[in-house]
Amino acid sequence: MGTAIVAVAGTLLGSLLTFFMTDWRARAERRRREFVEAVTGVLEAFVEFRAEQYLKIEDRKSGQADTRETRRARYQARSAFTAAIDRLHTATRDLWLLAAVEEARRLTVALGDAATNGGVDSEQVRVIGDQLREHHTVLRDSAARALSR
Template sequence: MWASIVAVAGTLAGVGLTGFTQQWIERRARRREHDREVRAQVSRLLKAVLRYRELHWLFVQDIRDGQRETREHRVARYRARSEVTEALDELALTTGDRTLLEAASTAAWHAIGLSDITLGPVRRRRFAPGVEARLAAGRGRTRDAHSALREAGHAYRPRR
């Protein structure tokens, strides 16, 4: 009889251990998948921010060169802004990590904020000194925010 009890207990313990191991493996796989998804969203946002900044600086240079903004240019810039916002929203829906989301918001809004700098008239392919200073400061802010987001994405660790 004791042999039967030991056999049943051993079987139950084996089933319990197997179930626990299977759950642990599944949770670990879900965490890895979530980590990959968050990193992919960070990468998407970095690319969208970079694209927006690229279009903005091309626009600024075009104005310095005496060109006027066309509807096509405006559509491209607005589309790029929407891509930044969409990527930021998707990241926010994917993770609740405050550090990462703060870096993401800062990078996105600093980039979009470049368009708030009023350019004004051009003389000798330059804007007024105050405008040039605001553009230089904006360039620095967006670079720093972009780097901070990249670093936050690299440092991201999902909650256990």
């Protein structure tokens, strides 16, 4: 009788352990998938916002003023980037990655600030553009490092 009780208890304990391990793995995979989606969203939104800033610069160089549509596109790109950053903050606490994202935002805004209604500071655009290209690599590498943990 004692052997049967031990066998049943062992079976139940094994089943319970299997359940918890499966549940833990499923939650870990879901967190990883959410993190990958958040990082991908940030990178895509960063590229789109940067592109809108370059379009603003080209418009200023050719003497074109903003239209409601161009402003709307730029503001939507900035909002999408902000929303993607917010999603990333809920998916990770990796301080290096979050700092890299904030620097990407700062540089992209600075790029747009180099083009005002008064014209374009070409040297500032060149310097910030170089920093943005370098920083895109930093951001991508930070995301890959965070993902590999």
